Amino acid sequence: MNLDLAVLDAFRGLTGGDPEGIWRAPGRINLIGEHTDYNDGFVLPFALPQAAYLAASRRDDNRIRIVSVDLGERFETDLADLAPNHDGWHAYLAGVFWALREAGHDVGGADLALASDVPIGAGLSSSAAIECVLVEALNDLYDLGIDPMARAVLARRTENGYVGAPTGLMDQAASMLCTAGHALFLDCRSLSVDQVPLDPGAHGRAILVVDTGTRHSHAGGEYATRRADCEQAARELGVPALRDVAADGLDERLAGLSDERLVRRARHVITENDRVLQACAALRRDDFAALGELMTASHASMRGDYEITEESVDLTVQTALDAGATGARMTGGGFGGCVLVLAPVESLGAITAAVTTAFVDSGRSAPATFVARPSAGAGRLN
Structure with missing residues (x-):
């Protein structure tokens, strides 16, 4: 399905006319740097071809009308009735109006038609794509002049x-700021960014995404619990955030924490920040072997110290490595979702077959897979 045409048709069905424009904002894959963003740390995501598409026009009143192509549902409300809630898919759109108005931006009503091919709950930032595509559209429609990072x-x-x-800022920053053929190095404290070249195909490699089909939700308690653990660990260590703790001499520093659980949580975040910096250096020297080792170490840390993996992602990682991958890790918030597999191009078929067999043998449905290609961030199509 051509989603730009789908939202155009849906918009015409909603309003009887054409939109003022159509916008696109991508989902993202995090190459490395998991659960570091809300600890003022470093992340290295890149944007996907999969994206949310939005046809939109201003209204001359305060009504918001939304049609979802994917769900075949409509939602309507008034700007005056917006109040924080997480009830339904439309909260991710209604909340954008609320956030803009809370920040003092003069935004009125709008008619919207939305479609997305970013898998929901797979750790690919489907919600951020929806939020970012509407921020992008309203920034243009109402001539708000907000810079890209502020939009994120x-x-x-x-x-x-x-x-x-x-959640931290990584998902929205990636959707807004990524460029094709690059990963986005983001310092989540200073909000400085750097575009790091990422072209595995030029070096005979590919990044395979395996969607395990196990779904997660960022609004769930486990994510909030991990964040609270990190904040407690930082307080006990006497630092503003775990980003401020060096990886050198880590065991001795963490020995003073009050609980072994806090030790594990802090160790993951601190070592993960170091792995992001090492990954950037590896990419700049085209060292994909080193990148693969860092990815696999990241997964081991998420499994052992942060305890956010589960059986299907662990099975995928180990099976892919056994079948010839040079690196593999879960990506996203955890408790399911997708696995990134770095591998020689000629090994992709064998890896995909091995993972499929492992899933079927364990009573699971065969996973969906695709090769990820670093793509452009949010923008207007017409």
């Missing part, structure tokens, strides 16, 4: 303050 911050404000999911 407003999209995150939607998820934190309106939907109630305590």
